[in-house]
Amino acid sequence: MSDNSLPLVISAPEPRTLDLIFTPPSLARLHAGYRIVETTDRDIAALPADVLAAARYIIGQPPISGELLDRMQSLRCVFNVETNLINNMPYETLFERGIHVVTTGAVFAEPVAELGLAMAINLARGIVDADLAFREGEELWGGDGNRTARLISGADVGIIGFGDLGKALNRLLSGFRTRTRVFDPWLPPSMLIEHGVEPASLDEVLSESDYVFVVASVTSENQGFLGADAFAKMREGAAFILLSRAGVVDFEALMDAVGTKHIIAASDVFPEEPLSLDHPVRTLPGFLRSAHRAGALDVAFKRMGDMVLEDMDLMDRGLPPLRCKRAERETVSRMRSKPVDRN
Amino acid sequence: MSDNSLPLVISAPEPRTLDLIFTPPSLARLHAGYRIVETTDRDIAALPADVLAAARYIIGQPPISGELLDRMQSLRCVFNVETNLINNMPYETLFERGIHVVTTGAVFAEPVAELGLAMAINLARGIVDADLAFREGEELWGGDGNRTARLISGADVGIIGFGDLGKALNRLLSGFRTRTRVFDPWLPPSMLIEHGVEPASLDEVLSESDYVFVVASVTSENQGFLGADAFAKMREGAAFILLSRAGVVDFEALMDAVGTKHIIAASDVFPEEPLSLDHPVRTLPGFLRSAHRAGALDVAFKRMGDMVLEDMDLMDRGLPPLRCKRAERETVSRMRSKPVDRN
Amino acid sequence: MSDNSLPLVISAPEPRTLDLIFTPPSLARLHAGYRIVETTDRDIAALPADVLAAARYIIGQPPISGELLDRMQSLRCVFNVETNLINNMPYETLFERGIHVVTTGAVFAEPVAELGLAMAINLARGIVDADLAFREGEELWGGDGNRTARLISGADVGIIGFGDLGKALNRLLSGFRTRTRVFDPWLPPSMLIEHGVEPASLDEVLSESDYVFVVASVTSENQGFLGADAFAKMREGAAFILLSRAGVVDFEALMDAVGTKHIIAASDVFPEEPLSLDHPVRTLPGFLRSAHRAGALDVAFKRMGDMVLEDMDLMDRGLPPLRCKRAERETVSRMRSKPVDRN
Amino acid sequence: MSDNSLPLVISAPEPRTLDLIFTPPSLARLHAGYRIVETTDRDIAALPADVLAAARYIIGQPPISGELLDRMQSLRCVFNVETNLINNMPYETLFERGIHVVTTGAVFAEPVAELGLAMAINLARGIVDADLAFREGEELWGGDGNRTARLISGADVGIIGFGDLGKALNRLLSGFRTRTRVFDPWLPPSMLIEHGVEPASLDEVLSESDYVFVVASVTSENQGFLGADAFAKMREGAAFILLSRAGVVDFEALMDAVGTKHIIAASDVFPEEPLSLDHPVRTLPGFLRSAHRAGALDVAFKRMGDMVLEDMDLMDRGLPPLRCKRAERETVSRMRSKPVDRN
Structure with a gap:
């Protein structure tokens, strides 16, 4: 009635x-x-x-x-x-x-940020491969298994895009004492400073970070703006975590940068979804995959x-x-x- | 000279x-x-x-x-x-x-806490199995892959032991708006309150938490104090993350509680280290393993x-x-x- | 050129x-x-x-x-x-x-909030009258001078209005472990919760606070909305700090509530500015005065x-x-x- | 019984x-x-x-x-x-x-820190003299009354001594975005850094601060260690807030530094307590007095x-x-x- x-x-x-x-x-x-x-x-x-x-x-x-x-x-x-x-x-x-x-869409910020943070630590500590090795009896104990392990705490973090998701990620990082640089041309720099992060150019974010989180939406202006040049600027061994849309990166270039072991990476989004069964990212070492599951809780x-x-x-x-x-x-x-x- | x-x-x-x-x-x-x-x-x-x-x-x-x-x-x-x-x-x-x-030993607090937090999110979001499924072309996309997924943000968290490691973990959680209960009989309750956590009995921590982190050292008094009774008190589907010493738990009982799907669990420590190749925890579903790698960075x-x-x-x-x-x-x-x- | x-x-x-x-x-x-x-x-x-x-x-x-x-x-x-x-x-x-x-106008939030916090502590500790007494050789030492002194830390705080100024005040209070209730009908309750404060009715803010800060703008709907009834609801001895506009209070009723020693108060704003030389608020005990100086730095x-x-x-x-x-x-x-x- | x-x-x-x-x-x-x-x-x-x-x-x-x-x-x-x-x-x-x-003694930290913070804002904003002027009908309105007014937010703060009281003060300052330098030779520098403050020499604290808080206990080694030289190093117009014991300063030199208008000051402690009725600090302009009332709540x-x-x-x-x-x-x-x- x-x-x-x-x-x-x-x-x-x-x-x-x-x-x-x-x-x-x-x-x-x-x-x-x-x-x-x-x-x-x-x-x-x-x-x-x-x-x-x-x-x-x-x-x-x-x-x-x-x-x-x-x-x-x-x-x-x-x-x-x-x-x-x-x-x-x-x-x-x-x-x-x-x-x-x-x-x-703000509802997705917290779940995506949590997964993104976990992806970063997973990359830094090799959690997935360590569990697999353990299942197979090939695990390395203690420091032997930590040759490339490192911390988020105290690290240089870069965030590309600082909307709801960038802010949620920054909040989750609040206990980690990171130095966080943010590139977001749509925001006034003083607002970034108020959030405790440093306004930075895209180049600075790429070249001065141990972890780069991409949380920018796709717009008519930024499609594919993260390509081979961008990955080349990243620190050797740095981690690239893609959480927003595949459209902002040149996905082939990203796979190349991981394939040559220049960087490691994680992504929740892919050029086609679902992805073809023979797509090479499926078995690319140094790449952590999530099937667009970050937000849909x-x-x-x-x-x-x-x-x-x-x-x-x-x-x-x-x-x-x-x-x-x-x-x-x-x-x-x-x-x-x-x-x-x-x- | x-x-x-x-x-x-x-x-x-x-x-x-x-x-x-x-x-x-x-x-x-x-x-x-x-x-x-x-x-x-x-x-x-x-x-x-x-x-x-x-x-x-x-x-x-x-x-x-x-x-x-x-x-x-x-x-x-x-x-x-x-x-x-x-x-x-x-x-x-x-x-x-x-x-x-x-x-x-305080140097280990931060690395262990980071791994512990990542383990918790891994359990909550099924990150390891999702990546494995993706490798095999069997991934589930979006909400289909999130049937049991949940957040740390806003969750009930329990911490057993509040030394350097418990404090480090609590600091990492500061951006997550959790309600955190702590059991530590060696500390005055008012000190826990000053850290923003709630003093609680062991039973309360076990029965009122979505995530239970065990970071207590082994003493002459607490060996194996977390056994079948303790796990039975936990919430259905809750996560148990063991970060300090295997000696504080009855490891068989822990595996049983995971095997029956009452809880899910992660551990960095094991009853014997290295562990025998045929130990059943190696292939136990719902269990995330790390070979005592949490601190040794x-x-x-x-x-x-x-x-x-x-x-x-x-x-x-x-x-x-x-x-x-x-x-x-x-x-x-x-x-x-x-x-x-x-x- | x-x-x-x-x-x-x-x-x-x-x-x-x-x-x-x-x-x-x-x-x-x-x-x-x-x-x-x-x-x-x-x-x-x-x-x-x-x-x-x-x-x-x-x-x-x-x-x-x-x-x-x-x-x-x-x-x-x-x-x-x-x-x-x-x-x-x-x-x-x-x-x-x-x-x-x-x-x-957001530039005024921080200076006003700082003055407001200082006013609250001034009221709680009697700083102005204690300095005057000291100048005259009539000071009371130690606990003798603290008969009515109390803390902000751990107190119940109420904020009426949660725009830029309310948020700035809340940020300044972040180290004080207060329980803070906020009345602001123009904001969704969940946004208040995200700021770590409790959404509350006007009555709750008035009756459950040790310190009430008024930072609401005057609108066509709220002129003089804080009158004798409102002050009567306040806790005995509580402090009322007016920082936005005199137009939101019935100033006579406020002076009465202070004059009868039901509450103590501070204000940066007055019904007429400048104020007539014989206005009774000039010498009202229990009232701390500031000549619209809070923001104009x-x-x-x-x-x-x-x-x-x-x-x-x-x-x-x-x-x-x-x-x-x-x-x-x-x-x-x-x-x-x-x-x-x-x- | x-x-x-x-x-x-x-x-x-x-x-x-x-x-x-x-x-x-x-x-x-x-x-x-x-x-x-x-x-x-x-x-x-x-x-x-x-x-x-x-x-x-x-x-x-x-x-x-x-x-x-x-x-x-x-x-x-x-x-x-x-x-x-x-x-x-x-x-x-x-x-x-x-x-x-x-x-x-830790119980005194919070009350003393609150009074200390209020003293600092009082000095920065001239609250006491403004209220007195208002009582007499001589108040200056708006910006006219703010010629020397300034903020704590964003200021350079120095703290001498970082025991319970220094830590409490630092916590109260957490919403003020200050840059805080601390001199405490009894603490390892890394512990200061963990509290979010910068370890500094005494000279740096004195010369690089807008507000200097003295919260160090008197020991056999530091009696009167803050004398004319120390005050001379302070910034023109900076505020000196003495909260621990008069024994750590040369009180005559402090009064001189205030009397010449080089600095402004507040103190809760005095060379003799109670103080003689004709002590010149009683009427010294630019000095805020409290009769050892900071902690005794x-x-x-x-x-x-x-x-x-x-x-x-x-x-x-x-x-x-x-x-x-x-x-x-x-x-x-x-x-x-x-x-x-x-x-």
């Missing part, structure tokens, strides 16, 4: 589902506070005029034509819970009208619903949303991360 | 060597500031009387009889760089005379020399040592960790 | 001046990178059409009519360096066109220029400003803080 | 009292767990032989002759709750026998009892005390702080 006096929400969260992104109590709160009209990317345009006219929020990223948007005169916010912005709605008109477009998805509820509550009271991340008029059309088609 | 006016140091650091525990510049400082007499555990008693009479410091843990000690009237400190105290000198007499017995050994130099400097000026850890009169004879015979 | 190819900036920062808000090196950078046209609130409308058409940025808060705005087709951002938003420009049109309105003003330069640099590159605080479409018209007419 | 099976405690805490240093519940725990024999400094030697023979702990610092000590064969620890060690017992024999001598005294109970519990179980601070064989006879004769 729906209560017509409640604010109306159009729900089209595919490939997510409301059950994926809301815990049962949060879903109950959503239904108690809002009139939910569930639809799909395909069917949204065919919703009744009164539904469209009343819709205050959209959960999802359905295609919206200019004409459709005209019919949604109560709209205040589009909650993109897939989290990769695609160019399927008239952003300029949305911004003119003061309709917010927000994403819930149930606990992360469930936080999306809470974020949506908190921001709806603010907007219901005439306030701007603060919990989700707003798309920016200046940059929304530059984003190039491919949306996922699975969770 | 030795300068007889310099303070005399007897060096018998086996199984360590001065080259292992001093960086070249530190070793140069040692030689510039002290007259070093190198000997062995076997030969120390045969040193010339004037050498024994002049010795201000011993680096090492050679056997010292009461009679030998009587001949060392200038002795101020024994620097145990092996770090496990054995009962081969008249501690009571040393304490009466105000001769310090100190160990340099070159960078750790090298810090020992700096600690020794700093404390010698204090004692040369009539001050007490503060950098190394002092053996305590009350507890020195309770310690039961076996010394290592290799580095 | 001006270079017509440089981006054009209209400067009308009164009551600030460029010399007040820029250090000499920053001012040199401003002049090297931009063509500066200095004008006044009165004269801006009379600027030549080509200047208006070319203006990319405005430094200041001059009155702008809709007609004037129409003539400024290159405008990207208004930098309000007075920092209190007044309703003298067509904000809705600015937002529609994607022109940012930003303020540099030269070092704070000088940071404004750096913030402006950083955000101009981002916008010059087609990116959104991040260093200054953006006015929000939803709330800009609710702000009621009176602008200052002096620095 | 006393239970003879309980461990026996001789209580002679003057000038403290058990009621001063124990909260009622802690005092109840003391009486429930121990047989308390109350005596005085004068009468302890006359206690019955069986009481002396059974005494496990002493609370207080009564005079103990070698002969008296011989009669106390169960003694494990002397809890000095006055906290300044005087030379009225045979320390060497105590140490030989493994009897601990501990002090509870009731909440601090009450923590002493809890520390005593925690350490008794450890020693009852055969463990060494860890909560109170142990006197060191090497330094006990160097301490020169005068005991207090009032609380």
Whole structure:
């Protein structure tokens, strides 16, 4: 039974589902506070005029034509819970009208940062190969097994990109007393300093780090910007950990840099996903692989619903949303991360 | 050329060597500031009387009889760089005379804590098996590979033992917003609170934690104190990470608890080291193995020399040592960790 | 000599001046990178059409009519360096066109927070009256002078408002192990939790705190919202520290609550500034006074220029400003803080 | 009713009292767990032989002759709750026998550090004189009143002495992003680095700081070590905050340095206490006075009892005390702080 006096929400969260992104109590709160009209990317345009006219929020990223948007005169916010912005709605008109477009991608920052930190320590200590050797009775004991082992504590760390994920990683590193340099041309240097890291050029980050974490999104400007030249600048034996999108690196060059033992590397993302069975990275020594598993934890998805509820509550009271991340008029059309088609 | 006016140091650091525990510049400082007499555990008693009479410091843990000690009237400190105290000198007499017995084991805290944290995340995210599956083309992508994955951030963490290693682990966790309970009957509860952790009973630590880290030394009182009962109290699916000594657990019971999938576990230490080739832990699923490699990093050994130099400097000026850890009169004879015979 | 190819900036920062808000090196950078046209609130409308058409940025808060705005087709951002938003420009049109309105008020957060913390300790320890007594030979020594003295460390702290200033105050408190409750209805509770504070109702903050800091801006909704009822809810002897605007409290009621010795208080702001010479707060015991001096430090003003330069640099590159605080479409018209007419 | 099976405690805490240093519940725990024999400094030697023979702990610092000590064969620890060690017992024999001598002075660290920090901000912002001017209607508003005002945040801070008090002060400063240099010749430099401060020479601390905090105890070696030369090295306008003992400074020279406006200063301690009514420091401009009130808070005294109970519990179980601070064989006879004769 729906209560017509409640604010109306159009729900089209595919490939997510409301059950994926809301815990049962949060879903109950959503239904108690809002009139939910569930639809799909395909069917949204065919919703009744009164539904469209009343819709205050959209959960999802359905295609919206200019004409459709005209019919949604109560709209205040589009909650993109897939989290990769695609160019399927008239952003300029949305911004003119003061309709917010927000994403819930911040939920992935903590799980990805944890995996990234573990990958770094795994590379530094050879944990995977040591366990394999142990299974086979070929383990080396004590210092004999530590010929190349080293610490994160006190190391030089470089982070490329300092959005939610970079910040989460920096927070996890807070007990490690690292010297951390960050390259992020979209941020004012003084904000980096406030986070306790050093603003640096890309070259400095590459050449002065023992561990380089790549957490930058793909944009129209940085596709493949980390290539053979970049890897050549890295310290001998340094570790390269790729956590955002394969699109920012020249993957062949990365494999070469690892294959020649110049660096070691880990990645959660790959040029094609799933990856062909004969792809050489599968057996490349010095490379730690994860099949795009860094962020997709149930606990992360469930936080999306809470974020949506908190921001709806603010907007219901005439306030701007603060919990989700707003798309920016200046940059929304530059984003190039491919949306996922699975969770 | 030795300068007889310099303070005399007897060096018998086996199984360590001065080259292992001093960086070249530190070793140069040692030689510039002290007259070093190198000997062995076997030969120390045969040193010339004037050498024994002049010795201000011993680096090492050679056997010292009461009679030998009587001949060392200038002795101020024994620097145990092996770090496990054995009962081969008249501690009571040393304490009466105000001769310090100190160990340099704190150098291992940071490397062990890093490995321990990585082990915990490895268990939580299945990193090793995921990489192995990827090598074989059997990886699961995205959320499909994360059925049991979970975070350290925000988790309930238990630490058993809160010496240097427990403190180092707690520091590494500072960015993870955990609720951390600690069991350490040798520490006053208010000191735990000052470190931001909650004093707790052993039962509470076991039953209320998602991750249990064991970093307690073996003493005459706690051998095998973590047995089947202890593991049964743990949460379903919780992780047990053993970092100090195998002697504190009933290893068979630990394997059973993992074998029945009640818990998952990781260990750096084993009942026998090296371990027999057919030991069942080698292939036990849900168990991550490390061959006593957690602490034995070159960078750790090298810090020992700096600690020794700093404390010698204090004692040369009539001050007490503060950098190394002092053996305590009350507890020195309770310690039961076996010394290592290799580095 | 001006270079017509440089981006054009209209400067009308009164009551600030460029010399007040820029250090000499920053001012040199401003002049090297931009063509500066200095004008006044009165004269801006009379600027030549080509200047208006070319203006990319405005430094200041001059009155702008809709007609004037129409003539400024290159405008990207208004930098309000007075920092209190007044309703003298067509904000809705600015937002529609994607022109940012930003303020540099964050520079005051740190100086105000420091003074606020000192005020709290002053109240807790009676520092002012103790120094006066000492001057007069009437001091009480040791514990005799500490009958009502207490600590901030470990205390219950309440903060009303959690913008830049509330966050700065919370950061300064990070070494004090306080339990801190925050009331801020404009923020999602989970963001407060991420800052390590507890979201709370206004009543909880008032009734459960030993120290209550008021750092909320005046809006159309909260004028005088802290009155006799609010003070009555406070703990006996608790301290009330007012740092934002006198407009949020019923000042008479505050003086009553102090006069009856129910609470003690400090304030940097007053109902009229300057205050009449016979105002009773001047001699009220239990009240610590500061003549709106908390924020107006030269070092704070000088940071404004750096913030402006950083955000101009981002916008010059087609990116959104991040260093200054953006006015929000939803709330800009609710702000009621009176602008200052002096620095 | 006393239970003879309980461990026996001789209580002679003057000038403290058990009621001063124990909260009622802690005092109840003391009486429930121990047989308390109350005596005085004068009468302890006359206690019955069986009481002396059974005494496990002493609370207080009564005079103990070698002969008296011989009669106390169960003694494990002397809890000095006055906290300044005087030379009225045979320390060497105590140490030989493994009897601990501990002090509870750490309770003062937090209250003194808070006052010290407040003093620094008071000096930096002129809080006392501004309030006085306000009372008289002579206040200066806004920036006009801030001609010499400056921040602690981001400042260069120097700390002389890094015992409990120095560490507490450093913790309180953790939110202020200071660069902090520490001079403490009794500590190994690496321990300072672990606390996030820079080891420095006395000259560096004096000449490179905006705020110099003196928290060093008086010893036989450092009496009056901060004289005219030291103050001359300080930065023009820097602040000198004296928190430990007047004995470490040449007080006349300090007043001269303030009188000539070279520096500003605050002090909680004075050459004589109480101070003569005509002492010139009473009216010295640029000097903030506190009548030895920094530490003597009731909440601090009450923590002493809890520390005593925690350490008794450890020693009852055969463990060494860890909560109170142990006197060191090497330094006990160097301490020169005068005991207090009032609380």
